[in-house]
Amino acid sequence: MLALRDAFFSVMFPDIATCIGCKRKALDITFPLCSDCHQQIEYYDPKLACIRCGRSYHGGKCPGPNIGHVMALAPYRGYWKEIINLYKFKNYRYLHKGFSKKISQVLKSNLKAEIDLITYVPVTDKGLKERGFDQSHLIAKHLSKEIKIPFAALLHKNDDRPPQRSLDRTERLKGWEGVLSLNQPDKLQQKHILIIDDIYTTGSTLYQCSKKLKAGGAKKITAFTLAN
Numbered sequence: 681m682l683a684l685r686d687a688f689f690s691v692m693f694p695d696i697a698t699c700i701g702c703k704r705k706a707l708d709i710t711f712p713l714c715s716d717c718h719q720q721i722e723y724y725d726p727k728l729a730c731i732r733c734g735r736s737y738h739g740g741k742c743p744g745p746n747i748g749h750v751m752a753l754a755p756y757r758g759y760w761k762e763i764i765n766l767y768k769f770k771n772y773r774y775l776h777k778g779f780s781k782k783i784s785q786v787l788k789s790n791l792k793a794e795i796d797l798i799t800y801v802p803v804t805d806k807g808l809k810e811r812g813f814d815q816s817h818l819i820a821k822h823l824s825k826e827i828k829i830p831f832a833a834l835l836h837k838n839d840d841r842p843p844q845r846s847l848d849r850t851e852r853l854k855g856w857e858g859v860l861s862l863n864q865p866d867k868l869q870q871k872h873i874l875i876i877d878d879i880y881t882t883g884s885t886l887y888q889c890s891k892k893l894k895a896g897g898a899k900k901i902t903a904f905t906l907a908n
């Protein structure tokens with residue numbers, strides 16, 4: 681039955697059933713790498729990671745903002761970067777299942793018991809229109825089913841801002857005024873919230889989201905991103 685399903689998907693989605701590295705058969709239809717190429721992804725060990733930025737522990741002061749606890753699956757490079765880009769920009773939206781499975785595997789041995797509610801960093805309405813789906817929403821919702829922790833769409837992003845890298849810190853902070861609003865504030869009171877995002881770069885988006893959630897009554901924030 682499984683072989684039949686794989687055969688069906690390889691006809692329907694030829695690119696996804698083969699490894700993006702070497703074109704051999706992929707691990708499964710939600711994860712387009714063979715086991716050899718998969719080994720090249722440098723997954724973090726959460727026990728050896730900086731809790732402020734999610735990268736491998738680096739000593740010294742972390743430049744990341746204080747969000748609470750940040751976790752990431754792997755650095756944004758190599759095959760991992762390629763897979764994320766297929767997902768975000770090439771409309772391979774069924775990859776959300778592979779991503780949420782990986783996140784759930786990490787959470788099952790770290791933190792799962794402490795989390796009350798799962799949410800995500802939303803794209804703007806304009807972004808949603810352009811892409812046709814919200815990448816972090818899909819992952820968060822599937823993850824919720826996978827690890828049986830409730831899901832809620834807690835945040836709404838109101839507009840598009842200029843690229844954050846081009847602004848200095850003060851301008852960046854000012855640029856956030858009125859951008860985020862809270863949905864269903866009654867749901868987050870005193871909760872430990874897990875917030876899903878795709879890529880952590882400066883951490884400023886996650887910082888603003890966590891600030892909003894805390895101001896709305898959340899007890900604690902843990903962020904989980906695909907890459908950083």
Ligand SMILES: [Zn+2]
Pocket residue numbers: 699700701702703704713714715716717718
């Ligand atoms: Zn391969």
Ligand SMILES: [Zn+2]
Pocket residue numbers: 730731732733734735738742743744
């Ligand atoms: Zn750090």
